[in-house]
Amino acid sequence: MAEYTRKEVVEEANKLANMLANIEEIDRFKQIEAKLNENQKVQDLIRRIKAMQKQAVNLQHYGKKEAQQKAEKELERLQDELDEIPIVAEFKEIQVVVNDILQMVTGTIARKVTNEIVRSTGGDVLTGQTKAQMENDLTHHHH
Template identity: 55%
Template sequence: MAKYTKDDIVARATDLARIIAETEEVDFFKRAEAHIHDNQKVKTLIADIKGLQKQAVNLQHYGKSEALKKVENKIATIEQELDDIPVVQDFKQSQVEVNELLQLIASTISNTVTDEIIISTGGDVLMGETGASMKNGGGSCEGHDDCDHEH
């Protein structure tokens, strides 16, 4: 049985990351991000939000709750205007798709490692139990001819 080091795994992960960077999802993300940076209306609205956020921090610091509420409402209005712009919608959608891809990869790795541990210890993948837990009184003997403990 092959033994891998952390360095081996990191090297493989780096290769996988390069492959992921070549997917349609990441390509869509890069194009959407470029459109965001090229859009003057988006730049202006983001600058407006940043300026208002600084005002909000100062108003909060000085306890000016009425003025703070007005500034927060302005920020919300501009954020909604920003969200209504098609290139922003595309960008947000691309973020969701890349995140879903990364979550799928992470869960696939996690599930596969768990299954490999169960299999390598003579456990039952369907029951989600390692061979060690089965030998030590965990699990069910149903359907196991070689089960030598009582429940």
């Protein structure tokens, strides 16, 4: 079994991060984000939404129910207006894709590490329990 130092693992993680940072989807994400930041209409709407959110919170704080509901309706309208802008929809889509990729990578690593630990302690890979957990039943409390 090869032994690795923590330093070596961190170096590999950096390499992996560089690879990830340069895949096509991330590149697209950066391009779309840049377009989003340059889009005056989008930025204006975001500013108005943030201001309206603040207002809604204040109105709630002072118990001004009717005004609060009005603010929330306006907030919804602004949000819909924002969502109708094509670049915004595109940004949300690519955001989901990028998140999925990151989840897949971290999930793969976590799963593999867990399985290795479980296997090396003579635990059960199927339930993901280590031997100590199986023997003491730490994870399931039966009443």
